[in-house]
Ligand SMILES: Cc1ncc(C[n+]2csc(CCOP(=O)(O)OP(=O)(O)O)c2C)c(N)n1
């Protein structure tokens with residue numbers, strides 16, 4: 001019964017793929033095909049494709065990557081402390097994921113556009129987002145806090161995976177821009193006039209987590225990206241946990257394998273190896289910018305801390321697991337390498353530490369000084385254009401609030417007294 | 426009688442339901458080892474195992490959609506949505522499938538799925554964690570929607586929802602999870618019918634209708650008004666769909682004035698539905714227009730200004746004054 005699909009589309013390799021996928025099932029350790037250049041021992045390995053990219057990293061750039069990772073780890077510690085002190089409502093720590101974030105963020109170009117989740121403080125740092133602005137959201141004074149147009153770093157998206165579709169749509173816009181630019185350049189050339197420098201090719205990065213990978217939006221975004229060959233890099237940080245749920249509830253195969261099903265490359269990279277992450281992301285962005293279509297990168301890493309400051313990991317995981325991952329620490333391995341190769345001296349590490357303390361002090365100071373918001377701005381920002389219901393409610397709110405301003409009495413009695421007077425009771 | 430919090434009462438109610446109904450099971454994100462982000466399912470996976478307490482992949486459409494399939498196979502899934510703002514990936518399954526399955530099958534199929542949604546603000550949280558989307562669901566025929574305001578109701582309502590053959594959404598007032606109260610685990614008593622409103626406080630000058638997290642606020646406002654010589658009746662709606670208009674109408678016929686308070690925005694909200702119904706049913710008894718107290722027409726605002734957004738005692742009293750000024 002049933003009809004068979006044409007052999008050209010399904011030639012029997014599906015069965016082999018299945019066996020292969022079964023064999024690759026995630027069982028604790030990553031399978032061998034994970035791209036790793038800098039191992040936990042601080043020794044540099046070789047990869048036929050990505051070593052070429054890694055070699056472009058000068059000593060100065062490598063020191064920069066270390067300094068970046070150290071800066072955001074220090075920032076993470078400070079933000080956690082600020083939450084404990086009641087200065088922030090919540091904090092979402094990133095410790096353990098510095099290499100995944102700094103490596104990928106530093107591989108991006110200014111013209112690229114980034115869609116983060118809510119944990120990409122390290123990527124934000126590479127995009128020159130002011131970290132104090134970033135804390136606005138966690139202090140409860142803003143739902144955004146920075147203007148994405150300044151940095152091409154989008155707002156955090158808390159509804160998991162929704163941003164993956166936005167990223168693909170943005171990438172589709174880039175494709176259209178390129179076509180429009182090409183056709184207008186042709187027109188200009190025939191006029192013999194100089195069209196000025198063309199905008200550089202751009203790509204988009206969509207960040208999401210291992211947990212979010214289960215959301216339908218991720219599937220739809222990959223379908224669209226593949227269908228239109230959109231210049232987008234899907235960057236999945238597999239940090240092994242979605243709050244209390246381990247990754248094997250979300251997938252039985254490496255997440256990077258999923259790309260195959262959509263028809264674009266998927267690469268698993270050691271997410272604690274900043275050199276490999278940088279190399280792989282640079283390759284993927286080039287691939288996308290050159291019109292070769294989407295890439296899925298799975299950064300294999302670990303959320304060393306709690307999900308948020310409201311979470312208690314002892315409820316669901318063993319501390320041995322955390323210890324095992326601490327041994328793969330992204331900063332330590334780069335430090336080992338820099339020292340062994342004589343690329344950084346004691347003075348460098350001392351400076352990194354001092355800069356970290358300065359950053360922490362800045363963040364502490366600015367957090368205390370962050371504005372107290374006013375609900376009037378929420379009225380103002382609900383719509384672009386004037387809206388009569390909003391105007392009516394705002395007018396009511398103003399009148400209502402004015403009732404409190406004039407009275408010394410406790411609020412409730414003030415209103416009651418005033419209103420009952422007006423009512424003639 | 427035992428004293429417990431609302432969170433514990435739901436936990437106990439779920440335990441009883443899982444024990445009494447072998448075809449019931451819980452599904453949701455982080456409801457296993459963690460016991461849910463609010464610990465409402467604490468300990469249940471240990472007692473009932475992973476087939477009855479299912480830590481699902483992270484996908485709300487998946488949770489609701491597979492729950493529908495399980496229900497078609499004779500099970501009664503109780504789904505936890507982690508926060509109000511995260512129900513929407515599952516909205517399609519709830520409104521186009523769950524709500525309509527019975528009708529589409531000419532009454533042949535039943536899908537007794539229960540969906541638990543912690544809702545409402547006042548917890549100082551980040552966006553999407555403080556919303557009150559009940560009207561979006563109330564507008565959909567085929568769903569029943571209840572919301573407890575105290576531990577006794579919470580304990581019984583969750584079990585009644587599991588017993589009900591229609592899909593039921595329970596909106597749980599998350600900022601009251603730690604509110605303590607007496608629970609009679611032997612008998613529901615007045616909580617026999619989950620779809621009936623309760624008059625919590627008798628009065629003659631005006632009626633305040635509230636539900637879920639605003640019930641304690643409405644009671645406090647009524648007590649404050651009493652100090653000023655006003656006698657205010659307070660009704661805990663308990664059920665949003667069906668809505669017990671009989672109880673509200675009877676109260677308004679007595680008091681002549683009605684205030685409806687909810688955290689959800691007033692525009693297009695439950696308060697508007699009540700106002701319209703009551704003006705149809707009790708027009709000649711009304712001494713004043715029905716006044717709604719609720720959220721503004723804006724996305725739920727940031728934590729630092731949520732006090733300006735959420736209806737509080739003052740806001741209810743101001744509405745009461747307006748009603749009494751006619
Ligand atoms: C649609 C949706 N459902 C549920 C949540 C609640 N939630 C917030 S974070 C989280 C886990 C996410 O895990 P993962 O995608 O792996 O990212 P990670 O937190 O590990 O960085 C959950 C369930 C949410 N924010 N959005």
Ligand SMILES: [Mg+2]
Pocket residue numbers: 209210211237238239240241242243
């Ligand atoms: Mg994760």
